[in-house]
Amino acid sequence: MEQVYGVIGDPIGHSLSPLIHNDAFDYLNMNARYHAFQVKGEELEQAVKGMKALGIKGFNVTVPHKVSIIPFLDELDESAQLLHAVNTVKNEDGRLIGFNTDGYGFYLSLKEHIDNTNPRDLKVLLIGAGGAARAIYTTLAKEGFAFIDIVNRTAERAHLLKENCSYETKGNVYSFQQLDQTSNEYDVIIQTTSIGMKPNIEEKPIELTGRVHGGTVVADIIYNPLKTMLLKEAEKLGLKTVDGVGMFVYQGACAFQIWTNAEPDVSRMKKLVYEKLG
Numbered sequence: 327m328e329q330v331y332g333v334i335g336d337p338i339g340h341s342l343s344p345l346i347h348n349d350a351f352d353y354l355n356m357n358a359r360y361h362a363f364q365v366k367g368e369e370l371e372q373a374v375k376g377m378k379a380l381g382i383k384g385f386n387v388t389v390p391h392k393v394s395i396i397p398f399l400d401e402l403d404e405s406a407q408l409l410h411a412v413n414t415v416k417n418e419d420g421r422l423i424g425f426n427t428d429g430y431g432f433y434l435s436l437k438e439h440i441d442n443t444n445p446r447d448l449k450v451l452l453i454g455a456g457g458a459a460r461a462i463y464t465t466l467a468k469e470g471f472a473f474i475d476i477v478n479r480t481a482e483r484a485h486l487l488k489e490n491c492s493y494e495t496k497g498n499v500y501s502f503q504q505l506d507q508t509s510n511e512y513d514v515i516i517q518t519t520s521i522g523m524k525p526n527i528e529e530k531p532i533e534l535t536g537r538v539h540g541g542t543v544v545a546d547i548i549y550n551p552l553k554t555m556l557l558k559e560a561e562k563l564g565l566k567t568v569d570g571v572g573m574f575v576y577q578g579a580c581a582f583q584i585w586t587n588a589e590p591d592v593s594r595m596k597k598l599v600y601e602k603l604g
């Protein structure tokens with residue numbers, strides 16, 4: 327029998343998840359399909375019950391349900407407990423188990439670009455303190471990144487992120503104005519806010535000049551547009567850049583593995599997404 331997988335969110339029409347997962351099912355000769363389901367906040371509980379009743383094997387969870395779905399699940403894996411959010415659900419014989427692959431997905435995409443450098447030696451600047459920033463901060467701290475500064479419009483939110491994280495890191499918290507008054511230089515800069523996303527493609531959160539050296543890696547989790555102003559500036563300065571496709575594809579690949587125990591071809595997934603967005 328065909329196995330059914332999917333993603334729930336609102337809005338969901340532009341999701342690229344069906345593209346990468348259906349291609350992986352086809353490529354691996356698996357009898358399975360992945361569908362996008364629009365689910366409104368007030369219908370979330372019903373939708374989750376429906377997923378269970380229908381025997382949907384697994385699904386992704388996106389905005390705005392990543393936190394509010396938690397009470398409707400039977401169990402949380404360590405990753406979801408750590409990040410206090412769920413982006414992947416696996417149906418194990420009728421029990422719905424929540425996972426979170428966002429942070430690890432980002433970590434894998436960044437790892438491709440930092441070669442063999444020990445993360446303990448890297449000075450990181452994280453821009454943003456929302457849900458995506460929390461997933462990334464916590465995962466990097468867990469994976470041994472020892473120094474992470476956070477800059478956010480609302481510095482208070484960044485303080486909370488740091489205080490509530492289960493792993494300790496060195497590093498300070500700044501508002502954008504406070505960061506402007508420092509001359510800090512970073513090895514890795516990670517942009518997690520919506521600044522620079524369509525339609526505001528002319529915006530960027532910080533000036534890179536004075537904050538970087540020749541080997542700095544600049545990552546932006548936005549993939550719409552593929553090259554944000556921040557990444558364009560980084561390229562002009564000759565720096566290594568990481569766009570949001572890497573995180574998107576790796577979080578999807580990790581979810582696929584959780585559901586099926588099969589390893590999808592990440593480079594194939596990336597190619598598909600670039601073709602679609604390029």
Ligand code: ATR
Pocket residue numbers: 453454455456457458459478479480483518519520521
């Ligand atoms: P996500 O789950 O995508 O991280 P979120 O939790 O709503 O979304 O977080 C959005 C992040 O983008 C926050 O860091 C937010 O800053 P505040 O904490 O000050 O709200 C940041 N952000 C969004 N719009 C912004 C803007 N116009 N200028 C500066 N920061 C912005």
